[in-house]
Amino acid sequence: MIIRGDEPEQVALIKKLYRPGNYFMQGNEALSYGALFAGCRFYAGYPITPSSEIAETMAKELPKLGGYYVQMEDELGSIAAMVGASWTGFKVMTATSGPGFSLMQENLGYAVMTETPLVLVDVQRSGPSTGQATKGAQGDFFQARWGTHGDHPIVAVSPTGGQDAFWEVIRAFNISERLRTPVVFLFDGVLAHTRERVTIPPAEEVEVAYRKLPENGEEAGLPFGDPHGDGVPPMPLFGHGYFTHVTGSTHKENGLRDVYTPEVHDRLVRRIHRKIERNRDVYEKYEEHFTDDAEILVVSWGVTARPALGAVLKAREEGIKVGLFVPKTVHPFPGERMKQLGKKARAVLVAEMNLGQMIIEVERYINDDVLLKGVNKIGGVPLTVEEVLREIRGVA
Incomplete structure (x- = not known):
């Protein structure tokens, strides 16, 4: 497992804390343990039915792994905190439901534009508005794709049960890290609260990816460039000695703002699309x-x-x-x-x-x-x- 370079210690800690075997748990709990195995060490969220058990599980388990749980004042602050933590090198996740997902849309767009890896779990419930707060639904299919404004790509995955949620959230983290992009995880209130058997595997059997880091100062100076030709820029981390400028405005390859030059915007947004379109092998699954x-x-x-x-x-x-x-x-x-x-x-x-x-x-x-x-x-x-x-x- 690759977690900020301390993978041997983290694998040993997970092996000590979580014994492999069959467990009886909610879908929300299975999802949470999958996130921990994937390397998530920062969670910022605001409890909302029917996703609250995810926050409860992460609050209980993250400190054991040296991670951080922060209950924010609202959903806007939650996803904003995730963006900041991701840029320091943490793998990050939040969970919400319909009304909270709506509030997160602006900063989801910011994460797309700044190419910030994160996993956003939407435990869908009946809407619109408050709707049936404790009931499940699948009404956010198009919100996941088009909820935030602008011409942007998005990756969204959806599991079919608790065991599937454990593995699919790991896959969501791996997609997010490999493509340096936010990933939406579409769950629902029925599966979230269904208790069923979930098999926890040995930690060393879980394949986990980590984002590309700059190989030299030249790459670090182009945090939105394409040095490897796959559309995915290496990500210089805050606090690691790099000067990095990050903005949701249109920016050049060096991160500096340029909202006037048509070619700069065209080049940036087309590359963000291209890195998703040309890497279907990373995320496509059925x-x-x-x-x-x-x-x-x-x-x-x-x-x-x-x-x-x-x-x-x-x-x-x-x-x-x-x-x-x-x-x-x-x-x-x-x-x-x-x-x-x-x-x-x-x-x-x-x-x-x-x-x-x-x-x-x-x-x-x-x-x-x-x-x-x-x-x-x-x-x-x-x-x-x-x-x-x-x-x-x-x-x-």
Whole structure:
């Protein structure tokens, strides 16, 4: 594990504190332990239902690992503190829910523009506004992508359970570090509060990445350059002897502000896009079940992927050729694979705990002659296996 250069000591400490084995825990707790194994050592947050157990777990565990938990005055301060801590070298995370996620959008955009690694967990709940504060939902799919202003890329991942959350938050940290970018982690109130078995692995089996650091003074002087040609600049850390200028305004490769020169803005924003577009191998991930011969394809994500899989299994028992496609990285959407699967299917059902959001992405990648239908439910109660199965039978 790579954590600010002290990986042997941190691995030894994790091995001492957390024994491998099977545990019974909430999704929020599983996510938190995954973050600790990923190297998160700074958490700034403001408690909000249904994410509060993440703050509670991090407050309890971070001091044991030499990390820091700070309860901020609000969500604006929380993400601002994360940006500052990340620039000193910490791996950082915060967790919130719908209203707090809305408040974090401005500084999420700042993190995109300053290329600051961080993980922002959104435990989705029913909205708009206060909505059903204790209930789960999947209504923030497009907020994760377009919530902050400007022409920007974003990476967002979404797990399907507690065990998955443990590993997916590790992957979120690794993406954030490798691409020097914020990553949104779309969880939900149902999975967050579901207790199930979670296997904690030996610490040495967890692969953890750390951001690129400057190899010399020349690279350190270009904190927004592209010396390695992959679009990802090495990150000079505050407090390590470098002079670094960081601003959310348009800036040159050396970090200094230039809001007047069109070419400077064009070069900066295109590179930020390019580093995401050209590194799909770092973040793209999806799961497939029975897609080889599927004439009907169910597409789902997050909590809804679980009853969707149950429905597909039952439908297969009835002889219906149906498969399931589950994007685990929901932004950027795995469009090319969706296009390939869509060519083989005569009907595509998109199951979501909202009134139709991912279906808009799916529609972009399938032919007009394919029957496209949403399977949707709101009110804080997830879809059931029988409800999804009924829709599969309806198009079979």
